[in-house]
Amino acid sequence: MAFRLMRYAIAAMQRHLDAGHDTLPLVVPLLFYHGSISPWPYSLNWQNMFCEPALANSLYSNEFALVDLTVMPDNQIMRHRRMAMLELLQKHIRRRDLAELQDQLITLLTQEHLTRSQISVLIHYMLQVGNTTDPGALIRKLASCAPQYKEQLMSIAEWLEEKGRADGLQKGMQQGMQQGRQKGLEEGRQAEARSIALKMLDSGLAPDLITHLTGLSPEELSALSH
Template identity: 60%
Template sequence: MKKKNSTPTPHDATFRQFLTQPDIARDFMEIHLPAELRTVCDLSTLKLESGSFVEDDLRQYFSDVLYSLKTTAGDGYIHVLIEHQSSPDKHMASRMFRYAIAAMQRHLDAGHKKLPLVIPVLFYTGKRSPYPYSTRWLDEFDDPALAGKLYSSDFPLVDVTVIPDDEIAGHRSMAALTLLQKHIHQRDLAELVDRLAPILLAGYLSSSQVISLVHYIVQAGETADAEAFVRELAQRVPQH
C-alpha cells in the first residue's frame, strides 16, 4: 500500500477529512453496508489503516481509505474508494477487486496466515446518474458465467509427482522435461536413462532443447554423478 502523496486534490482532502474519522466512518458503514455484510462486521473495532492503493497517476480521480475490523469470520477490512471524475470508469469493478487483492496481500505480508475478508465500497459522486456500470467484476468478461465458474473453482494443477512415468512418456514434446523435473531431486538417476532415451529418440525436441535439458540436469540435479548420467545418455542418443 502506497503512502499518500503530499499534494492532495480538494476532493481527496475533503473526503479524507470526513472518512478518516472513525465515528463518521462508522456512521457511513452502518448506513451504506448491505445488511448481510453489516451483520458479520463488528464496527466498534474499526481502525484506520495508513496509505492508499490508488496509483499515483489516478489520485486526481480517486481517493480511498482502508479500515481494519473484526468480523465473524476473523480479520477483515473495509476499503472505501471515492470516484470524483466526471465520467465514471467502466472498469471500476475490476479495479475495486484488484485493490481488495492488494489489501489481502498486505495482510499476508504482515505475517498473518489466513486471507482477510475485504469489503470494497465505491462512493460515487459523478455527473452521470444513476451509476451506469455493473459493480460485479465478473460482468466485465465476455462470458461472466464461465469466468465465475473459473474463478470460484480450484485452479488446474499439474502435479508431476503423482503422474506415472509411463503416462509421462506419452506426453510428446513435454515428456522429457516433465520426466526430468519429476525426478531431478533423486540421488541416483541411472534408472532414468532407460526411460528418457526413448523419449529423446522420438524426435519431438530440437538439439538446442536437448542441450538445455542436459544443462538443467547438471545445474539443478542432485544426483551423485551428473556427468556420468549425461555421458550414458549421450551414448543412447548420439544424434544430439
C-alpha cells in the first residue's frame, strides 16, 4: 500500500507538470482505513518494502548518482572497456567533425571488447546523430585498422560513397537533366541500394541500421532476406 500511495503521489506530480507548471507540487499521501484488523498492521514507509530499507533510504533520500561525461577526461573513458566507445561518442557527438576521434576509435575497435551487434548500433548512432565531413573515408579508415570488423564496416563505407555519388548526380539532374534520365538513375540507385543492403545483411549489420543507411523500407529489406 505504501508503494501504491507513492505511485499516486508521483502521478499527481506528473499531471501538475503536464499542465504547464515548472515546479513540483507537494502531494500528501493519505490513507483512510476501515478494515477488520485494528490498528492498521502494515508499514506506511514505502522504503520498508525493500529487502534492505537502510540502503533504500540512502539511495532515494539523497541526490542521485551522476556520471558526467562532459567533464570526464578521455583517457579515463578509454579505460571503460565495453562502455568506452559509447561514452566517447556521447561526449563528443556535437563536434564539428567526429573524424578528430579517429585514433581513439581505432584503439577501442582493436581492443575487441564489442560485439558485431554493438558495433552496428554505435556506427548507426555516430552517422545519424554526429557530424563528419567525409563519413565514408572515416569508416574506411576504421575498417582498415580493425580487420576483425572490416567486412562489416566496409559495407557501410561502400554505401556512403555510393550514396554520395548518386546524390551528386541527382543534384545535377535537378539543374536540367531530362526526366527520363532521372528515372533511370533512380532505378539504378535502388538496385545499388538493394545490392549493398544484401552485403550488409551478410555482414551481420542490424536491420535498423541498414534501412537507415540505404533508405530501403523494412518490408523491402525483409523481401531481400528471403
